[in-house]
Amino acid sequence: MIKTHLDQQILSIVIDRPEKKNALVQSMYKDIAIAIETAQEKGAKVILMTGANNCFTSGNDVADFIRNDSQGEINDTYRFMVALLNCQLPVVAKVEGLAIGIGTTMLLHCDFVLANIDTKFAMPFINLGLVPEYASSYIIPRTAGYLKANELLLLGETFDVNMAKECGIINNSFDAESLDAEVTTLIAKLKAKPLEALVASKTLIRNQLHGVQKHIDDELKVFARAMQSDAAIEAFEAFMQKRPINTDIYK
Numbered sequence: 001m002i003k004t005h006l007d008q009q010i011l012s013i014v015i016d017r018p019e020k021k022n023a024l025v026q027s028m029y030k031d032i033a034i035a036i037e038t039a040q041e042k043g044a045k046v047i048l049m050t051g052a053n054n055c056f057t058s059g060n061d062v063a064d065f066i067r068n069d070s071q072g073e074i075n076d077t078y079r080f081m082v083a084l085l086n087c088q089l090p091v092v093a094k095v096e097g098l099a100i101g102i103g104t105t106m107l108l109h110c111d112f113v114l115a116n117i118d119t120k121f122a123m124p125f126i127n128l129g130l131v132p133e134y135a136s137s138y139i140i141p142r143t144a145g146y147l148k149a150n151e152l153l154l155l156g157e158t159f160d161v162n163m164a165k166e167c168g169i170i171n172n173s174f175d176a177e178s179l180d181a182e183v184t185t186l187i188a189k190l191k192a193k194p195l196e197a198l199v200a201s202k203t204l205i206r207n208q209l210h211g212v213q214k215h216i217d218d219e220l221k222v223f224a225r226a227m228q229s230d231a232a233i234e235a236f237e238a239f240m241q242k243r244p245i246n247t248d249i250y251k
């Protein structure tokens with residue numbers, strides 16, 4: 001369900017589960033983590049992350065998520081988070097269709113994000129009785145300001161490429177006919193740079209966010225507690241039963 005291909009120093013990582021809108025399960029996180037962890041030793045200079053069938057990812061597969069995350073243990077999702085966070089190579093994300101939940105928050109840890117103009121983003125954790133994850137509550141206030149961070153994280157609504165660009169989540173957006181060419185051009189520019197300087201420069205830039213790892217861990221602790229809340233339990237039961245959430249429990 002994760003396809004990888006190394007060609008001319010470009011490691012392509014494709015989320016390929018189109019029948020579920022590329023929803024992610026634990027085994028997929030593990031495969032992405034391994035691909036990132038081993039990319040440099042295999043000769044990659046740039047990593048490209050994308051999704052199959054013109055869809056990035058609809059986020060976590062809910063059934064798998066409930067099974068594996070309800071106890072908050074360190075699992076393959078966390079391994080993926082750390083692998084992407086610590087990746088020394090430049091990571092380019094080509095985003096189309098949906099980027100929901102971790103589909104949006106993982107973009108905060110990519111170095112370049114180019115999106116289709118019709119892409120829909122969301123960090124709907126609040127609607128599930130949960131809290132922000134993957135350092136989104138740390139990074140977004142710094143890239144977008146506190147008011148925009150509140151708008152994205154406290155309301156949990158879907159937003160478009162204009163908001164994503166305004167909040168520093170994507171670099172730019174293009175129509176479907178132009179996106180591939182723009183990604184190819186960007187990667188060619190990165191490949192033309194000296195690798196040692198590229199890696200060192202990325203490290204220096206990322207040092208400005210030296211508190212990210214601790215914040216990820218802090219978020220996960222709160223996230224694990226939130227998973228046990230009445231609001232989260234009701235939200236996930238409603239999702240699995242294909243019914244509206246009983247919001248009376250919020251009163």
